[in-house]
Structures are given as C-alpha cells and as structure tokens.
Amino acid sequence: MSRIPVSLIGARGHVGAELMRLIVDHPCFDLVHAASRERAGQPVAEQVAGASPGLRYSAPLPDELPVLTDGAYVLALPNGMAGPYVEAIQRIAPTAVIIDLSADYRFDPAWHYGLPELADSAPRRLISNPGCYATAMQLAIAPMGNMLDGPVQCFGVSGYSGAGTTPSPRNDPDALRDNLMPYTLTGHVHEREVSRHLGHPVEFMPHVAPHFRGLTVTCNLHLAAPATLDDVRSRYRAFYADAPLVDVIDEPPHVRDIAGCAGATVGGFALSDDGRRLVVVAILDNLLKGAATQAVQNLNLAFGLDGLAGLDACKEISA
Structure with a gap:
C-alpha cells in the first residue's frame, strides 16, 4: 500500500x-x-x-x-x-x-x-x-466502574516535560530542585475530562516533580460493596487482557520504569481492612x-x- x-x-x-x-x-x-x-x-x-x-x-x-x-x-x-x-x-x-x-x-x-x-x-x-493524566486516571479507575461509591480522589505527580517548553516555574529545574510543586488543585481540566468520560466524579490533585518525563497517579476508590485483593487483581487482569499496552502488576509501579515506554502500568493494589476502600497506582510516560x-x-x-x-x-x- x-x-x-x-x-x-x-x-x-x-x-x-x-x-x-x-x-x-x-x-x-x-x-x-x-x-x-x-x-x-x-x-x-x-x-x-x-x-x-x-x-x-x-x-x-x-x-x-x-x-x-x-x-x-x-x-x-x-x-x-x-x-x-x-x-x-x-x-x-x-x-x-x-x-x-x-x-x-x-x-x-x-x-x-x-x-x-x-x-x-x-x-x-x-x-x-x-490528556496524559486523564489517561492514567481512567486506566486506574475504569475496571471498578460499577462498584464505585462516591468520588474518586487522585493524587498525581508528573515530570516537568508535562508543563511544555514555554518557560514557567513548573518546567524550571532550579525551581523544582528538591521540590514538589502543587498546582490547580480543584477544577483541573483533566479532573473534568475524567469525570465526564467515566461518568463518575473524580477529584484530582496534580503536582510537578524534578524529573523530566513520566507521571504517576495514586487513586483512592470507595467501593459500594466489600472486595478482596484476589477479586480486584483478577478483575483488572481480565479487563486489560486484550490491551497489550496496559500491564497489570501486583506491586506498586515506579515511574522511572515507564520512561520511554509506549504503554502504561497499573498496580499497587491495596485494600482497607473492611474491603471498601481500594487504592490503585497507574504510571505512564506523559510524552508517549x-x-x-x-x-x-x-x-x-x-x-x-x-x-x-x-x-x-x-x-x-x-x-
């Protein structure tokens, strides 16, 4: 062709x-x-x-x-x-x-x-x-969609390449050195984007870190009914079985491991004692x-x- x-x-x-x-x-x-x-x-x-x-x-x-x-x-x-x-x-x-x-x-x-x-x-x-953060949040939350109860809270940290090339404090290595910079802690466009496309409210708190590329989101999901870790892991693996660019792992993923990679990793599953609060971590290269x-x-x-x-x-x- x-x-x-x-x-x-x-x-x-x-x-x-x-x-x-x-x-x-x-x-x-x-x-x-x-x-x-x-x-x-x-x-x-x-x-x-x-x-x-x-x-x-x-x-x-x-x-x-x-x-x-x-x-x-x-x-x-x-x-x-x-x-x-x-x-x-x-x-x-x-x-x-x-x-x-x-x-x-x-x-x-x-x-x-x-x-x-x-x-x-x-x-x-x-x-x-x-959006980059919106992709990570949706990949972390979507498999539990019909079990969610109340807003999902997402804490995000991105490398400074996400702030683009126009000079600003959020892409200034000197301003970011030994620092973690919060911004737009309510009403971020990716918060609205995820809430719309998942059909479920999300509360998003983004930050910029001193590394260049890669982002991580830690998502706090409240569940309508108790779950077990085995059920959660099985649910995510089944959901992404036909998604070769999404890896599902048990342990918390590290953002440095995703730099230069085409896909995303979801893992770090943790449940509260009552099985009603699930924490999920997703990482991806924000530029890829x-x-x-x-x-x-x-x-x-x-x-x-x-x-x-x-x-x-x-x-x-x-x-």
Missing part, C-alpha cells in the same frame, strides 16, 4: 518531537509537513533522524496548510489554538483524518474521544486525544502513552491498521 501522508502542526514541543520520530519510523505513514513558527526554514532531519532531507519546518496560516485529502493532520498545539486549523482543514481536505492533542475537543460529542483501551476501534475521522504513542494508536485505528503498528514497547532515551 502507498504510504499515508501526515502533517504535524505544532512540531516544536516535547510531544511534537516524539510524534515526528514515531511517524518517521512508522511503516505506513509519511511525515510530509511539520509546522513550527520558531523553527521555520530549518531542516527537520536536524532534529529527527530519518526525516526526509528535503523536509523543512514551515509556519503556515491555517488556509496555507497542504491539502492531504487521503491523509491526516495531527494538531499538537496549546489549548485554545486548534479551532482555526480544524476549520481550515474541514474546508481544504474534508475527508482527511484530524487528531487533536489539546483539550479543545475532549468535551465535544462530534469528536471521538480516543482512549483506545476504553473505546471501540471503529475508524473515525475526528479524534480527540485524551500520555500523548504521542496514543496519537499513533488513534492514527492506526483511523486508517484500519493494527493499533500497535509502529509502536515498540520501550525505547532507549537520552532525556
């Missing part, structure tokens, strides 16, 4: 770099366009090994995007910036696939919410990629399963490919 052309809009950031690497190495996709105002004119191959030698970053206005009628556009822009590009793509390439990594369409019923392990795999054209590899999963499914095409379980990283 001919390779499928892909345009990446928002190629400068950490996630953009991961996406370009994954698309360039993919057996079925062809990175034909990469948009970045800051790098306009520079060769993409200087940053991404294997990229076409002639491919250079550009800075097009929405109506200046390439027309990829049978291809895909991946938007890796900050929240609030996707709209003009989506509108333009709908005009110039109405049959193209659009995957948006921002929060702009996660609450829009016209868009498919693409968490592959919890959604059907039917091809879609408009796909909203879930929290963003880039999940986008590639969604691209694969949109074009009827194997959902794991082009995704290695783990890779060697230098960051």
